[in-house]
Structure formats: C-alpha cells, structure tokens
Amino acid sequence: MRMKVSITLPTPPSRDYEITIDTLPKITIDGKAAIVTNPKVAGLHLHRLLAAVDAKELYIVTIPDGENYKTMEMIEFILDRLFDHRLDRKSTLIAFGGGVIGDMTGFAASIFQRGIDFIQVPTTLLSQVDASVGGKTGINNRFGKNLVGAFHQPRAVYIDTFWLKTLPEREFAAGVAEIVKMAVMFDADFFQWLESHDLHEEENLKEAIRRSVELKARVVNEDEKEKGIRAVLNYGHTFAHVIENFSGYGTYLHGEAVAAGMVMANALAIEYGLFSMEEAERVKSLLEKYGLPTEYAIEDPESFYDQFFLDKKSHDNKITFIVPKAIGVWKMLVNPEKTRIIKVLEAFKKETAVES
Amino acid sequence: MRMKVSITLPTPPSRDYEITIDTLPKITIDGKAAIVTNPKVAGLHLHRLLAAVDAKELYIVTIPDGENYKTMEMIEFILDRLFDHRLDRKSTLIAFGGGVIGDMTGFAASIFQRGIDFIQVPTTLLSQVDASVGGKTGINNRFGKNLVGAFHQPRAVYIDTFWLKTLPEREFAAGVAEIVKMAVMFDADFFQWLESHDLHEEENLKEAIRRSVELKARVVNEDEKEKGIRAVLNYGHTFAHVIENFSGYGTYLHGEAVAAGMVMANALAIEYGLFSMEEAERVKSLLEKYGLPTEYAIEDPESFYDQFFLDKKSHDNKITFIVPKAIGVWKMLVNPEKTRIIKVLEAFKKETAVES
Incomplete structure (x- = not known):
C-alpha cells in the first residue's frame, strides 16, 4: 500500500523591513545583542553606535578587516563568541562596517541556532548602496566569491552618511561605481543627474543613495532569490569577479573591479551592436570623474575566459552577460x-613593452 | 530630511512537499545531482538507490558515519566536493542515510550557493519517523548539539522500510523511541495500538511510521520554526541532550537517550502531580519491550542541571520542560x-557502591 503524507507549510511571517537614510536613530533591542565590527571601524565610530543602541545585554565582536577573512573559519569564530555569551534564539546581531562585515554577520545570523534577527548599520558607501540591501549573505572559499551563504533579510537597515566622513577617497569612489551601475541599468534620468551633480556634496550624496537604494529595492522586491531580474545587478560583476580572482583580493577594491568590469561589459555590448560608443564614453567619463579604473590589463584572454565558468552564476557551461542596450536599459x-x-x-x- | 525606502518581499513560492511511504519509486532529477551518504549505507544499499535515480550527472559523496562527524569541517568537505564537480544553483542533493546524513546534507544544501534543493531518502527508523520530516538541518559544535544550522525543507521524502532489514536491533529500537514519543504527546489511541502491535511485523511498522509522520507533519505545518507547539517534540530531549553531552556522543544512540529522557520527564511530571505513576509505568513498559534504556545514572545532579542552560532551547536562564499530563496530552x-x-x-x- 502506498502511503502519502503532505507537508503544507504555513506562509512565513512578513519579512518586510525599512531602510532609513538619516542620522542614526535610537535602536532598541528587546533581548541580547552583539555588534559585529572590525577594529578600525570600532576605533573610529563605536562610541557613537553604542550611544544609540539600547539592549538588555550587549557584546562586541571584532573580526579582522578585509575580503581575505570572509571565510567559514571566521564565521565559526563569530558563532563561538555568540555561544560564549549565551546569545539565544531571541537575540539580535548588528552588522557595523562595510560589505564584508554585513555579509558575514548576516550569514552568521542565518545559521546561529537556525536563524536569528540582524540589523545592518553600513559604514561604507558601497555597503550603504549595495551590500546592505537585499539579504544576500555569504563567504568566499577557494573556488570563488560568495559561493557559500544564505538569503537572510535584515530586520532593518540604518544608513547614516556621518560614517563616510572618515572613508578614504578610493573607497568612496568604489561606492560610486555601484551607484553608476544602477543608473546605467535602470534609470537614464538618474544617470544624467549624476553627470551634473558632485557626490562629494552631502545633500547630493544622500539623494544619490536614496535613488540607488530605491532602484535596488524595486529589483529585490521583484526577485529576492535571483531567479530573474536580480541578475541584472551583476552588470560589470561577471568581469569584476575574474579580475578580483586574478589580481588577488585586496589589489582592487570591489567597486573598482566593477568599474573596470562595466567598461568591459560595455565593450561586449558594442561588439554586438547593442550599445553606442558615445554612451559607453559617457559611462567611462563619469567613472573617471571619481578616479575609478576603466582599464585592466588582461594577461591571457583564454584563461580569463575560462574563469567565467567557475562563477556560480554559470551552469551547464552557459553564461549570461548583463549589458546596456542604452543608458537606463539593460539586456x-x-x-x-x-x-x-x-x-x-x-x-x-x-x-x-617592446624595447626600442 | 529623513528618507525611508521600504522592502516589501514577495511571498516565497510554495515549499510544500510529500512524504511517500512505499517501495522507493523512480526519482527523476532535472539537472546535476549528488548523493551524500556514508560508506556503510553505500556498501549495503547504494546499488538499489542508483537503480532508481535518473539525473543528468550524478556524483556520490561519502562522509564518515556518526554524530562526531556532524561538524562544520565536514560540511565544508561536502561543499568542496560539490564545487569540484561544478554543481550549480539548479542541482539537487540526495541525503541517503540516517539522521546525521540528513541533517548535514540538508544544511549543506541550504548554504551551497545560498540554497539548493535536496531530497531525503532516510535509511534508519529514527530518521524515517523523525529527522527526515520538518526541515531542521544543522551540525554540532563544542557548545552542544544542533546549535548551528538552518530551516531548509526538502523537496520530497521517500521512506522505504526495505533499508531497515539491515538495521541493527539497537538502532531499530532507537527509532521506536521517537514513535512512542509522538504517541505519548499527541495520540492516546496510537499509544494503545502500539502496546498491542509488534513493530517487527512489516505491516505494523509501516502503519506506525505513517501515523508518526502524520502527527509530526501536523505539528510542523502549524509551527515550522519552533516558536510554539513544535517545542512539544522536545519531550524527553531536554534530558537526552544532557545525557548525550555527559556520556559522549556514541555511548547512547540518540533514541536511547530520548527513551531515558522521557522517563525523567515523566518523573518530573509526577513530581508536579501532573501525570500518574500508572501511565508512567505504561510508557516505561512499552520502551522496555523494545529493549530501550529507561534508567540513567546521574553522577552529579547539580552539574546535570547546569547543562540545561546551555541548550539552545533555553534563554534568559529560563527553561521549559515538555511533559505529559496524560498519555496523548502534552503540557x-x-x-x-x-x-x-x-x-x-x-x-x-x-x-x-558500599563495600561491606
């Protein structure tokens, strides 16, 4: 006799949340909490965050800075500290730092006791406009970037441009690269606005963050788990990941690699007759205005090509490139x-170089 | 100016699935697949599973058997093999073994490229009635059992009693302990039925699995993430986890520790005047009929007590014990x-012992 039992799971509770772009408000946490940060951000800004956070018990966990430490070992280090301090299923993590801190804190929150809440307080422009929105969390391994992780949405995101005052110019520019990406893919008006507004001015910067985050939110709302349109956010990234793999994490900032990657994607679009040289030039000029790299010296095109196929976005040796058809229109x-x-x-x- | 952007996530697609209790059917997988199993189960039964699975590419990953290997290192070992063989986001894992294999395969599936499908083919009675249903996945660490993991529902569960022919009697009994647990908590009729039916008879066994899985499915459907009633499934487990921690994994089978744990929970219920000694005796007799341990020698009650509070189900030094008020009625x-x-x-x- 064939017996069947059906599992009909209830609709999960709403995971909706708000992204606030403003001076950091009071954050009240009903339970234990741990702030995960790095020594540099902590030294510069922790006092200001601590003044805003009110929790029953609060712990600070620092992890070393940089993409090289985005490993499973470091996730276990974070988890061990949470167990040391007996955090429980009702506890909350606060990610305080850039994209690496956000990705790792989110991943740790997703697997600690099968998932607890976390809050994003991004301190770099790149993480404010990109990494902190959308719930992608994860780590790198020897096979590539972000290959292990989870979709785990934050409970809230607090974006405060105050932290950016101490951000080195290179890192600021790396964040601008992701803003430019959003404009090229989705919003010609925004692109034109960017051409005529300097993001070093506070009010312009806030406005650019808001528009960029709104565009990203729209994409994530439509396609949380990247089955479709969310892949458009990979514009420039398919090339950027290979650049990062070849040059070793740390040589280029992620946003810098994306800048060079967008120029490459544009070249591919031109090769296919999809994009005009004039528009490609406008993108390049905007990137250069912020000192972003728009060139990258490929050693060996064949081996660069091969690297595309280890990237997790490819399967069955098929590969999709995201390119612009026009500024504001993706393909x-x-x-x-x-x-x-x-x-x-x-x-x-x-x-x-040929010696003469 | 305060700016807010709302993230309104779409309702995720249905994660409903079926549990089939029958001879293993043909399993067709539209993409790459990997079977995760252990050397012993593979040696005994892999040929029969392979005859049933049809996938575009199929890989076998074996991991050592036992609770001691339910570690993050072993999860990374599994993930590395999946990357070696270039499994992708559309690939499927098949868990082929007992609870350890199911928990680890499920967890690996939940974090490989931020989550892929997996199928449960449980080969022990314990995993057929318990671990394979409900989507709890995870690993142990030095702080305790199942402290790191995810809720990740399988795509399907195939329960075939054929595999149980090679199961040692002790492991069979360990599975019976979880069946008894379900009856004591939720179903007095089922408990009475168990008292008068020998589960060594094939048709009785199938019926007991069906009833047990149905009861568990009802609980999981109501409370996937253990915010409420699902905690009732921890009857006997709060004690069992401490027994397992003290005796070292491997001394007692999980189901054996649960059997002793239920007897302890019953004693607590009697202490509170909630449960009768007669009913407690019926539970004990049923467990003993299958040779399950109903005693455990506690070295030091104080240190046994302290261990309750590291268990992840406790927070704020509060603890909840699940006990029966009557057979079939939990509290x-x-x-x-x-x-x-x-x-x-x-x-x-x-x-x-006092020397005389």
Missing part, C-alpha cells in the same frame, strides 16, 4: 560566442 | 523550581 546577453568574447578581451590585453 | 512546564528538578534528578543519581 541579458545569453551565451555570446566565445570568439566574440575573446575578441573583446583581446582589446584589454596587456601590451608587451 | 509545557515553564520554569519549574530548581529544588524540585534536583529532587527528580537525585532519584536517578548513581548509587555509590
């Missing part, structure tokens, strides 16, 4: 021919 | 007095 280029990709990569090939 | 005993718990534990204290 998915599915399985472009290898020869044409190589041709584009060749144009970025490192020139061998 | 949550919130924060019983320490003196009365100690009194109950004293009754289980190891007797010091």
Whole structure:
C-alpha cells in the first residue's frame, strides 16, 4: 500500500523591513545583542553606535578587516563568541562596517541556532548602496566569491552618511561605481543627474543613495532569490569577479573591479551592436570623474575566459552577460560566442613593452 | 530630511512537499545531482538507490558515519566536493542515510550557493519517523548539539522500510523511541495500538511510521520554526541532550537517550502531580519491550542541571520542560523550581557502591 503524507507549510511571517537614510536613530533591542565590527571601524565610530543602541545585554565582536577573512573559519569564530555569551534564539546581531562585515554577520545570523534577527548599520558607501540591501549573505572559499551563504533579510537597515566622513577617497569612489551601475541599468534620468551633480556634496550624496537604494529595492522586491531580474545587478560583476580572482583580493577594491568590469561589459555590448560608443564614453567619463579604473590589463584572454565558468552564476557551461542596450536599459546577453568574447578581451590585453 | 525606502518581499513560492511511504519509486532529477551518504549505507544499499535515480550527472559523496562527524569541517568537505564537480544553483542533493546524513546534507544544501534543493531518502527508523520530516538541518559544535544550522525543507521524502532489514536491533529500537514519543504527546489511541502491535511485523511498522509522520507533519505545518507547539517534540530531549553531552556522543544512540529522557520527564511530571505513576509505568513498559534504556545514572545532579542552560532551547536562564499530563496530552512546564528538578534528578543519581 502506498502511503502519502503532505507537508503544507504555513506562509512565513512578513519579512518586510525599512531602510532609513538619516542620522542614526535610537535602536532598541528587546533581548541580547552583539555588534559585529572590525577594529578600525570600532576605533573610529563605536562610541557613537553604542550611544544609540539600547539592549538588555550587549557584546562586541571584532573580526579582522578585509575580503581575505570572509571565510567559514571566521564565521565559526563569530558563532563561538555568540555561544560564549549565551546569545539565544531571541537575540539580535548588528552588522557595523562595510560589505564584508554585513555579509558575514548576516550569514552568521542565518545559521546561529537556525536563524536569528540582524540589523545592518553600513559604514561604507558601497555597503550603504549595495551590500546592505537585499539579504544576500555569504563567504568566499577557494573556488570563488560568495559561493557559500544564505538569503537572510535584515530586520532593518540604518544608513547614516556621518560614517563616510572618515572613508578614504578610493573607497568612496568604489561606492560610486555601484551607484553608476544602477543608473546605467535602470534609470537614464538618474544617470544624467549624476553627470551634473558632485557626490562629494552631502545633500547630493544622500539623494544619490536614496535613488540607488530605491532602484535596488524595486529589483529585490521583484526577485529576492535571483531567479530573474536580480541578475541584472551583476552588470560589470561577471568581469569584476575574474579580475578580483586574478589580481588577488585586496589589489582592487570591489567597486573598482566593477568599474573596470562595466567598461568591459560595455565593450561586449558594442561588439554586438547593442550599445553606442558615445554612451559607453559617457559611462567611462563619469567613472573617471571619481578616479575609478576603466582599464585592466588582461594577461591571457583564454584563461580569463575560462574563469567565467567557475562563477556560480554559470551552469551547464552557459553564461549570461548583463549589458546596456542604452543608458537606463539593460539586456541579458545569453551565451555570446566565445570568439566574440575573446575578441573583446583581446582589446584589454596587456601590451608587451617592446624595447626600442 | 529623513528618507525611508521600504522592502516589501514577495511571498516565497510554495515549499510544500510529500512524504511517500512505499517501495522507493523512480526519482527523476532535472539537472546535476549528488548523493551524500556514508560508506556503510553505500556498501549495503547504494546499488538499489542508483537503480532508481535518473539525473543528468550524478556524483556520490561519502562522509564518515556518526554524530562526531556532524561538524562544520565536514560540511565544508561536502561543499568542496560539490564545487569540484561544478554543481550549480539548479542541482539537487540526495541525503541517503540516517539522521546525521540528513541533517548535514540538508544544511549543506541550504548554504551551497545560498540554497539548493535536496531530497531525503532516510535509511534508519529514527530518521524515517523523525529527522527526515520538518526541515531542521544543522551540525554540532563544542557548545552542544544542533546549535548551528538552518530551516531548509526538502523537496520530497521517500521512506522505504526495505533499508531497515539491515538495521541493527539497537538502532531499530532507537527509532521506536521517537514513535512512542509522538504517541505519548499527541495520540492516546496510537499509544494503545502500539502496546498491542509488534513493530517487527512489516505491516505494523509501516502503519506506525505513517501515523508518526502524520502527527509530526501536523505539528510542523502549524509551527515550522519552533516558536510554539513544535517545542512539544522536545519531550524527553531536554534530558537526552544532557545525557548525550555527559556520556559522549556514541555511548547512547540518540533514541536511547530520548527513551531515558522521557522517563525523567515523566518523573518530573509526577513530581508536579501532573501525570500518574500508572501511565508512567505504561510508557516505561512499552520502551522496555523494545529493549530501550529507561534508567540513567546521574553522577552529579547539580552539574546535570547546569547543562540545561546551555541548550539552545533555553534563554534568559529560563527553561521549559515538555511533559505529559496524560498519555496523548502534552503540557509545557515553564520554569519549574530548581529544588524540585534536583529532587527528580537525585532519584536517578548513581548509587555509590558500599563495600561491606
């Protein structure tokens, strides 16, 4: 006799949340909490965060800064500290730092006792406009970036431009790269606005963050788990990941690699007759205005090409590139021919200096 | 100016699934798949599973058997093999083994590329009636059992009693303990039926699995993430976890520790005048019929007591014990007095042999 039992799961409770772009408000936590941060951010700004947080018990966990530490070992280090202090299922984590801190804190929150709440307090421009919104969490391993992780939405995101006062100019520019990405993909008006407004001015910066976050929120709301349109956010990233793999994490900031990656994606779009050289030039000029790299010297186009296929966004040796059809209009280029990709990569090939 | 952006996430797609209790059917997987199993189960039964699975590419990953290997290191080992074989976001894992294999495969599936599908093919009675249903996945660490993990529901569960033919009697009995647990908590008729039916007979066994799984499904459907009634499934477990921690994983099978734990919970219920000695005796007799331990020698009641508070189900030094009010009727005993718990534990204290 064949017996069947059906599992009909209830609709999960709403995971909706708000992103506040303002001076950090009072954060009241009903239970234990731990702030996960790095020594540098803590030294510069922890006192100001502590003045705003009210929790029953509060602990500080610092982890070393940088993409190199985005490992499972460091996740276990965070989890061990939470167990040391007997945090429980009703506790909350606060991610206080850039994208690395946000990704790791979110991932730790997603697996600590099968999932607890976390709050994002991003302190870099890049994490304010990108990493802190959308619930992607994770770590790197020897196979690549962000290959292990979870979708785990924060309970709230507090974006305060105050922290950016101490941000080095290079990191500021890296955040601008992601803002430019959103404009090129989704919003021609915003792109034009960016061409005529300096983001070093506080009010402009806030406005750019708001518009960028709104665009990202719209995409995430439509496609949380990247089955469709969320992939458009990978514009520039398919190239950027390979650049980061080759140059070693730390040589380029993520946003810098994305800037160079967008220029490459634009070149591929031009090769396919999809995008105009004039528009590509406008994108390049905007990136250069903020001192972002728009060139990258490829050593060997063939091995650069091969790296695309370990990236988790590819399967069955198929690959999709996100390119602009026009500023503000995205297109998915599915399985472009290898020869044409190589041709584009060749144009970025490192020139061998000839002694004369 | 305060700016707010709302994230309104879409309702996730249905995660409903079916549990089939029958001869293993054909399993067709539309993509790559990996079977995660242990060397012993693989040696005994893999050929039969392989005959049933049809996938585009299929890989076998074996991990060592036992609760001691339910670690983050072993999760990373599994993940590395999936990357070696370039499994992708559309791939499926198949858990083929007991509870340890199910918990680990499920957890690996939940974090591989932020979550992929998995199927449960449980091969022990314990995992068929308990671990394979409900989506709890996870690992142990030095702080305790199942402290790190995720809620990740399988795509399907296939329960076939064929595998149980090779199951040692002790492991069979450990599975019966969880069946008894479900009956004591939720279903007096089922308990009476168990008293008069031998589960060594195939048709009785199937019927008991069906009823047990149905009861568990009802609980999980009501409370997937253990905010309420699902905690009732911890009957016997609060004690069992401490027994397992003290005796070292492997001395007692999980189901054996649960059997002794239920006897302790019953004693606590009697201490509070909630449960009758007659009914407690019926539970004990049924457990003993299958050779399950109903005694455990506590070395030091105080230190046994302290261990309750590291368990993840406790927070704020509060503790809830699940006890029966009658066979088929559960009750949550919130924060019983320490003196009365100690009194109950004293009754289980190891007797010091007095030389005469």
